[in-house]
Amino acid sequence: MSADMAMEPDSVVLTAHPLQRVGAFALASLAGMAGPGELRGDVFQSAVDAMTRDLLATTTAARASDPAGFWLSASYLLWPNSKLNPTARGKQSPPERESLIKEWRSRPAPADWLRAPCAYCGRGACGWYGKVDIPLGASVAHRNTTARGQDGTPLCYACVACLWAFPYGASLSGGRAAVIHSWDDELLAALTRDAVERTKRDAVAGAAMAGKPGPYARELWVMSAVRAYSGLRVRAGLELLVLSNSNKEQLLATQELSQPVAQWLRTTVRDSDRRAGYPVLLAAQASRQVPGEAFLAKRLFARPAQVMDFAVGHLMDRVSETGLVPPETLKLAPLVNSYCIEVLTMDDKDVERVKELARRLAALLGRDSRPGPFRDFIRANSRGGNLHGWFRSKGVDWLLFPRPEGTAPVLLPVAEYRLLFEDDRSWSWRRLLVFAVLEALAEAGWEPKGSREELDEIKDLAGAAGSDREEEGER
Ligand SMILES: [Zn+2]
16 A cells, blocks of 8 residues: 555545456546546545535435335335344335435545445455445455455445445446446447446436346447447456346346457458458347347357357358358358458468358369359258268269369368368357358359259258258247
8 A cells, every 4th residue: 555545545546356347447437537547536536525415315215116216116226224224114215215324325524434444445444344235246256355244345435435436337227237347448338338327317317227137238238338339349358237226136247358359349340341241240149039230249258169150150050041052151251261260260271271162162062053063062061961081982082073273182181181170169160161152152253054943952951951950949
């Protein structure tokens, strides 16, 4: 602890605790300041007073559902058993409620401060704090620091004020608080600022906790926030914390959106080719019940590799509907190719190998307009298909038939063979291969021409291949 920090107990400092950090940025927004560094003295106090005023507005509300009841409604989730919502609240007059709230939020007199350091920042603590002020998400990290027989966790007033402030930076819905945290301060500042604006609007509208959120609404919130972020770089991943401190449910769930995913999402806005393909990517992720945007967000958190599976599966479905090479393949290409390298961290030299291979295959399949070879390739990539056997027979074709100029005589060299059949991620490599073949055929403007029966056969096969994706029984 430095000397001037000790001199300034009323200044906010950032600590290693995510909710305290979110709260610090939320408090800065409430004060109209750019960052927590400016929260000191009167500026700090005015931000705390603004929060207290919001709570005092609830004293005239009879019920949490009343227009002035936003923070009363939220208090059951955030601050159960606090002086805002005592059991006897119904019998209290507004002035009685007011004095209890003021008592709760006021700063202890220096004479009453502890001779203990704040558990978050190490400066002198002003009191012991427990479950009312420290939600589960903030207490987990130092659960063991509360010694037996003590009254809670020692905190300084600045840190406890940050904990009071974090809900302004949260999304409050469905009886839970969702919070976005990142170690990238610039990103956290921007996202928290937007969240605070939204919370303030909701509070004025009295739109407290209304309704059950849609599918993956919180993941979608994070994804949309990252896409809307105007910073040039995302320097750290994002954590989504969903918590409840209520008496009915004690919950803390955390999920991570990795830095590469976040950075890639930014490029789907900034890069015009990727932006143009984005609606196709969304359509590829949708199911009958869940919009593509929500499913994309969910998969980017939980299983990023599935985004590719569904993109390729979608194209297979389109082949099944039309019997043709889907024209949207070319729109998807900048997204799929960048996703493989930037998010799935597939080695770019290996990606180039698979794309080279795909060009050889497309030359072979598109040599004439017969749909048969295309059909066989689709079959080899569908469930139960024998891609290995298909390559064996095509390797011979490749040797015997005239090859495009400058191409190697070996169709499937050892390195490519290993990627497709021996690599830990051979499934992803095979999906990339299917995609790259469709891309190469689309680039060449190739279309199968055949009898209706032959095209119909492609449709049936591609349908089976498209549904090859792992179905998720998730919601
Ligand atoms: Zn502190």
